[in-house]
Amino acid sequence: MSDIKIKIKDREGVVHEVDAPTDMNMNLMEVVRSYELAPEGTIGVCGGMAMCASCQCYVESDHTLPEMSDDEDAMLAEAFHVQDNSRLGCQIQMTEEMEGLEVTLAPES
Amino acid sequence: MIKTDILIIGAGPTGLFAVFEAGLLQLKCHLIDALPQPGGQCSEIYPKKPIYDIPGFPEILAGDLVDNLMEQIRPFQPTFTLGERANTIEKLDDGTFVVTTNKGTKHHAPIVAIAGGLGSFEPRKPLINNIGNYEDKGVSYFIKDPEIYRDKKVLIAGGGDSALDWSIFLADVASEVTLVHRRNQFRGALDSVEKVQSLKNLGRINLITPAEVVDLKGDGKLEAVVIQKSGDAEEEIVQEVDEFIPLFGLSPKLGPIANWGLEIEKNAIKVDTFDYQTNIPGIYAIGDVNTYPGKLKLILCGFHEATLMCQSAYQRIFPDKKYVMKYTTVGGVSGFDGTKREAPKAVVKAIE
DSSP states (O other), X not given: OOEEEEEEEOTTSOEEEEEEESSSOOBHHHHHHHTTOSOTTSSOTTXXXXXXXXXXXXXXSOOOXXXXXXXXXXXXXXXXXXXXXXXXXGGOBOOGGGTTOEEEEOOOO | OEEOSEEEEOOSHHHHHHHXXXXXXXXXXXXXXXXXXXXXXXXXXXXXXXXXXXXTBSSEEHHHHHHHHHHHXXXXXXEEEESOOEEEEEEOTTSOEEEEETTOOXXXXXXXXXXXXXXXXXXXXXXXXXXXXXXXXXXXXXXXXXXXXXXXXXXXXXSSHHHHHHHHHHHTTSSEEEEEOSSSOOOSOXXXXXXXXXXXXXXXXXXXXXXXXEEEEOSSSOOEEEEEEOTTSOXXXXXXXXXXXXXXXXXEEOGGGGGSSOOEXXXXXXXXXXXXXXXXTTEEEOGGGEEOTTOOOOHHHHHHHHHHHHHHHHHHHOTTOOOOOOOHHHHOEEOTTSOEEOOOOOOOOOOO
16 A cells, blocks of 8 residues: 545645555545644544534545445535535545545635 | 532533542532533534444443433532533632623632533524624524514524424424425434425425525515525525524534633643643643643543543642542542442351
């Protein structure tokens, strides 16, 4: 297993290209937190249970993502700033297929 | 004025366990929480989710953990101010504190322990530009007294349990109930979804989906909402309503505590790991709300922090008293309610 590179545009519009490990059972929300790309307490509030939408992001690249669970789908139905390419970062696992992924963090709400 | 020994702000697992450790030291606790029930995130966000890292519990549901904690602290008769948010703190000349909630309830204690988790849960407000102008003038994010909706035209927005449950409840109270949701699907208990379906079929709930409230109208108070319907039948509907209740869940905010003069770092309160005291002597911070080098936001760490905080609080209240920590196996648990739990005495008897 090796690291993959992903691009994350933070809430201020700054793009960060970061290495994400694929062997640590990490998801995108946790990668954002590990690099402190959003202030603690404003992302991953529910800890990754698809129950708060604080890790909402817009997927800008055309990667095939894991299918949305009912929980994630329902959470996005109640979240704000939702677009067609919205996903919850906590539901996107860091796997080799995610190499080159590009996302933008949704505004805090 | 409510008087206590340790005033705990936040009734999550850490705050609740602090009551037990304080009780062992004969200190009384009062808890304030913005939510209407104790348990914090465990009750509000994930009561049905399992936790696997509570020592001694291979698996326990968050809601059950809260129930167990409430049972464990019952002998120490904690008292609660629920549904109110701690707003201001004042240090008196004798070094004690008065904490006042948003509803004006005053609490007096020599020790304040902030166990506020990620903050107090505030309603998530929909992104409608002028919504602030109508708050308490036809717009409310909580339903406190359902009677105020009697014979009114009510519009509820949201797709979760609370939107469904209140639509059902208000169908019997209000003159007209409209439920607006961005999707056709609702997330809620199956019987709630079915009940809304049957009330819709009976014409008692007016369902508008997929749609969103995008604007509010009214002179001085809410008179109508503008609903943007999406999907195949895109249109804009102006509907007369008396009351608009957006129910989009809650999100935690550090809130007024951030202005108490405490050192804040990364949305958390800095503490000394010696006793989890903040930069203001007599004010402690325990659990997810604090930060220090190596901090982990785990319930089990909160329990440890609560324990050390109570020892320090005791020393602060009784600086001249000599005390050593006693094991519950040895000393038992003597409740303020007169109950006593202790290890059964061994039988000394000869075997012949």
